[in-house]
Amino acid sequence: MYQTFETTGTAGTAGTLPRVAPLARNTETGVRVRLDELARLLSLDVEALGVLAEETFTTRRVHAGESVLLAGDRFEALYVVRSGFLKTVAIDESGGMQVMGFPMTGDVLGVDGLDNGSHTAEVIALDEVEVVIVPFARLARMARICPAVEHLVYRTLSRELVREQRALWMLGSLGAEARVAAFLLNLADRFAGLGYSRTRFNLRMTRQEIGSYLGLKLETVSRALSAFDANGVARVHQKSIELLRPEALRAQVANATHA
Amino acid sequence: MYQTFETTGTAGTAGTLPRVAPLARNTETGVRVRLDELARLLSLDVEALGVLAEETFTTRRVHAGESVLLAGDRFEALYVVRSGFLKTVAIDESGGMQVMGFPMTGDVLGVDGLDNGSHTAEVIALDEVEVVIVPFARLARMARICPAVEHLVYRTLSRELVREQRALWMLGSLGAEARVAAFLLNLADRFAGLGYSRTRFNLRMTRQEIGSYLGLKLETVSRALSAFDANGVARVHQKSIELLRPEALRAQVANATHA
DNA sequence: CGCAAAGTTGAGGGATATCAACGAGTGTGG
DNA sequence: CCACACTCGTTGATATCCCTCAACTTTGCG
Numbered sequence: 001m002y003q004t005f006e007t008t009g010t011a012g013t014a015g016t017l018p019r020v021a022p023l024a025r026n027t028e029t030g031v032r033v034r035l036d037e038l039a040r041l042l043s044l045d046v047e048a049l050g051v052l053a054e055e056t057f058t059t060r061r062v063h064a065g066e067s068v069l070l071a072g073d074r075f076e077a078l079y080v081v082r083s084g085f086l087k088t089v090a091i092d093e094s095g096g097m098q099v100m101g102f103p104m105t106g107d108v109l110g111v112d113g114l115d116n117g118s119h120t121a122e123v124i125a126l127d128e129v130e131v132v133i134v135p136f137a138r139l140a141r142m143a144r145i146c147p148a149v150e151h152l153v154y155r156t157l158s159r160e161l162v163r164e165q166r167a168l169w170m171l172g173s174l175g176a177e178a179r180v181a182a183f184l185l186n187l188a189d190r191f192a193g194l195g196y197s198r199t200r201f202n203l204r205m206t207r208q209e210i211g212s213y214l215g216l217k218l219e220t221v222s223r224a225l226s227a228f229d230a231n232g233v234a235r236v237h238q239k240s241i242e243l244l245r246p247e248a249l250r251a252q253v254a255n256a257t258h259a
Numbered sequence: 260m261y262q263t264f265e266t267t268g269t270a271g272t273a274g275t276l277p278r279v280a281p282l283a284r285n286t287e288t289g290v291r292v293r294l295d296e297l298a299r300l301l302s303l304d305v306e307a308l309g310v311l312a313e314e315t316f317t318t319r320r321v322h323a324g325e326s327v328l329l330a331g332d333r334f335e336a337l338y339v340v341r342s343g344f345l346k347t348v349a350i351d352e353s354g355g356m357q358v359m360g361f362p363m364t365g366d367v368l369g370v371d372g373l374d375n376g377s378h379t380a381e382v383i384a385l386d387e388v389e390v391v392i393v394p395f396a397r398l399a400r401m402a403r404i405c406p407a408v409e410h411l412v413y414r415t416l417s418r419e420l421v422r423e424q425r426a427l428w429m430l431g432s433l434g435a436e437a438r439v440a441a442f443l444l445n446l447a448d449r450f451a452g453l454g455y456s457r458t459r460f461n462l463r464m465t466r467q468e469i470g471s472y473l474g475l476k477l478e479t480v481s482r483a484l485s486a487f488d489a490n491g492v493a494r495v496h497q498k499s500i501e502l503l504r505p506e507a508l509r510a511q512v513a514n515a516t517h518a
Numbered sequence: 519c520g521c522a523a524a525g526t527t528g529a530g531g532g533a534t535a536t537c538a539a540c541g542a543g544t545g546t547g548g
Numbered sequence: 549c550c551a552c553a554c555t556c557g558t559t560g561a562t563a564t565c566c567c568t569c570a571a572c573t574t575t576g577c578g
Contacts, residue, residue: 090428094513098431100424112424114417121424140413144403154399157416158373164423165359165371165380169349171430172357172474176566206524215431217567222526238525238575254353435534466557476535481558497543497557 032056033082033132035142035149041080041106041132043193044155046148055142057132062125068109069123075113077135078156081105084129085204089122099212101167102126102187102205105194111160126204171215178256179214180224181249184234188243199246203239291315292341292391294401294408300339300365300391302452303414305407314401316391321384327368328382334372336394337415340364343388344463348381358471360426361385361446361464364453370419385463430474437515438473439483440508443493447502458505462498 036053039046059082062068068079071091081103088101088109100121103109109131113119143150170182192198203210207218207225214221228234233249235242243249295312298305318341321327327338330350340362347360347368359380362368368390372378402409429441451457462469466477466484473480487493492508494501502508 090424092428092432096432098428100427111417112421114413115421120421140409144409150399150403154373154416157413157420158370161416161420161423162371162374162379164420164427165349168359168423168427168430169351169357171427172471173351173355207526208524212431218525219527219568220566223566226526465555477557478536478559479534482534485558 028058028060028133029130031059031130033059038080038132038134039152041082042108042152042156043106044152046152048146048148050146050148052142052146052149057134059130059132062129062131064125064127064129067122067124068129068131069113069119069121071119071122073113073119075110075117075119075136077133078111078139079109079123079131079133081107081109082130082132085126086129087124087126087205087209089124090120091122097212099205099209101163102209102213104190108156108160111157114157174253174256176214176216176220177224177227178252179216180210180221181228181252183210183214184228184241184243185246185249185253187241188246199243201241203241287317287319287392288389290318290389292318297339297391297393298411300341301367301411301415302365303411305411307405307407309405309407311401311405311408316393318389318391321388321390323384323386323388326381326383327388327390328372328378328380330378330381332372332378334369334376334378334395336392337370337398338368338382338390338392340366340368341389341391343390344385345388346383346385346464346468348383349379350381356471358464358468360422361468361472363449367415367419370416373416433512433515435473435475435479436483436486437511438475439469439480440487440511442469442473443487443500443502444505444508444512446500447505458502460500462500 033041033056034053035055035057036046036049038057039049060068060079062084068086083105086103086109087099088103090098090100092098103123109123110119112121114136139149139153143153170179174182187201187203188198191201207221210216211218211221216224225234225236228249229236231248233243233245235244292300292315293312294314294316295305295308297316298308319327319338321343327345342364345362345368346358347362349357349359351357362382368382369378371380373395398408398412402412429438433441446460446462447457450460466480469475470477470480475483484493484495487508488495490507492502492504494503
């Protein structure tokens with residue numbers, strides 16, 4: 001029971017329900033990623049990896065619309081996004097879907113499976129994606145003998161928690177426009193962290209997906225973006241975004257006490 | 260850098276801001292709790308603890324209104340609630356507070372501090388509380404040599420994540436009454452899990468705190484509870500709750516697709 | 519070119535916040 | 549013991565925000 005993730009996993013992805021929409025193909029590439037590169041991906045620069053630094057992990061390619069992870073999948077590995085953009089979707093019993101997040105390069109997928117051994121949320125690629133497969137049993141083994149890896153694991157898990165807390169705070173205390181503002185600022189920060197422009201970027205998701213994530217309807221999202229455009233706060237044209245006065249967006253977020 | 264939680268901690272609670280309201284007194288009791296009892300508290304029955312089962316942890320008493328943890332406190336330990344009821348509060352820069360959760364017996368406090376080494380949320384006792392102090396460095400050391408403890412740590416962290424995901428889903432997809440319904444059902448389940456009545460219990464928090472947690476105003480919470488009372492779904496009198504038709508509450512939660 | 523999916527914009531209504539008054543519970547001091 | 553103040557909770561009237569429904573435009577793709 002307690003060594004769930006010690007099992008090496010014979011076949012893998014023992015999905016319960018034969019899901020309809022997204023297909024998960026096992027397209028492992030020949031590319032392998034070293035542990036030290038993985039740590040860099042996670043923005044956790046870890047010096048003392050020792051010999052473990054040269055341990056390598058396989059990667060997997062996922063095309064737009066395909067899933068990395070299906071709800072009900074057995075938990076066996078974490079996935080670290082090496083490139084591309086995805087969405088995490090929770091599915092309730094009545095078939096209702098809700099977007100829980102938009103992972104991108106450097107983010108970790110599949111953490112939710114740790115608790116009960118099976119995943120509760122689906123992760124679907126929004127464009128061409130490459131993920132690093134990190135079998136959890138192997139990671140745990142490495143953590144046991146290397147404090148640096150141990151720390152990496154704990155911080156990674158905790159970071160997800162803090163991320164969700166921020167989202168929770170946003171949903172609880174911000175009005176519609178402020179939520180969209182916060183969303184844009186968050187995206188800007190993350191793009192900047194990857195070396196891309198903080199002010200100009202393209203959305204990879206639809207208005208509906210943004211709305212689902214923010215607890216809003218797609219029309220409301222569209223209106224908020226149109227309002228930003230009208231006020232000269234941002235230039236918005238379909239999926240292309242240019243932030244003209246980020247301070248104005250920040251002000252909206254700061255002022256709003258759930259309007 | 261990477262062995263943050265290996266430092267033994269000279270004094271502790273190096274808070275940054277001299278907060279006004281809650282005072283955190285260092286009231287360690289003489290009581291010590293064994294690791295195996297701790298695991299039982301966490302509802303993770305772990306057999307193979309070996310000699311570690313007899314390791315013990317100190318506990319601490321906190322009176323109503325006092326805090327277990329202040330925002331900005333240095334991360335050094337996790338706390339497991341042994342008895343009592345608390346609230347977790349996030350504080351934004353403009354002084355706005357938001358309730359993030361209502362931990363009770365068996366829940367874990369302080370996980371948010373793992374990421375950057377300092378806590379971002381405050382945890383305040385709503386009545387007389389006793390917590391078990393689990394120094395993280397010591398826990399990590401035990402996890403390294405005992406897979407059962409390792410598993411316990413991972414599951415504990417992941418469980419928090421799943422909990423927050425549920426909250427996120429609720430805020431995103433449920434209307435006001437359904438949120439209150441879900442809140443009551445959740446409380447009922449947790450009380451039942453501790454051996455208390457699933458249908459009759461007393462709320463320990465105010466309407467305002469419930470509202471803050473659910474992203475609603477206190478009046479809205481009050482109205483929802485009054486509506487339940489009027490419909491014969493629940494008997495509500497101030498803080499005392501009796502669930503008469505839980506299925507009706509469950510139906511409200513199931514049906515509601517944000518409206 | 520024509521269709522489907524995504525996005526925009528408008529009008530109207532419903533749900534929740536806001537403002538305000540009152541009632542209930544609790545502790546304090548006379 | 550009772551008056552008092554204070555917090556918490558309830559209820560009503562009104563205002564506001566966001567959702568709903570609907571038409572239209574734009575983009576992408578065969």
